[in-house]
Amino acid sequence: MKTILAVLLLSVSALASAHNCPNEMKAIDAKLGSASGISAENMAKIKSLRADGEKFHKEGKHDESMKALGEAKKMLGI
Template sequence: MKKLLTVLLFSASSLAFAHNCPNEMKTIDAKLSSASGVSAENMSKVKELRAEGEKLHKEGKHAESMKSLQEAKKLLGI
């Protein structure tokens, strides 16, 4: 019974990550269009991390995607 519960909780958390990746990408995209005070170097890194996050999301690697997207948000000051 504990194994079943663990599997269900893990599945639910994976789905939550899967559905949150697009929201994180939208947040980054919105900030990119109005970002000021972000260096060109950081802006380039943000775009790379955002693209990597989308690629990982499409591959089903949601935890890695979220990590990349969170780093992009951090650089943007979100």
């Protein structure tokens, strides 16, 4: 019974993480529209990380997606 419960909890946490990727992308997109004082080089890196996050999300690689999106958010100061 405990094993079944553990598997269920892990599944739920994975789904919760998967559904958070779009919220992270929305936060990045909102900040990109008003971002100032960021070098062109850093802006290109942020946009690349954002695109990678979306690609990983669509591929079902949610941990990788959250990592890329988290780095983009950090660079944006959010």
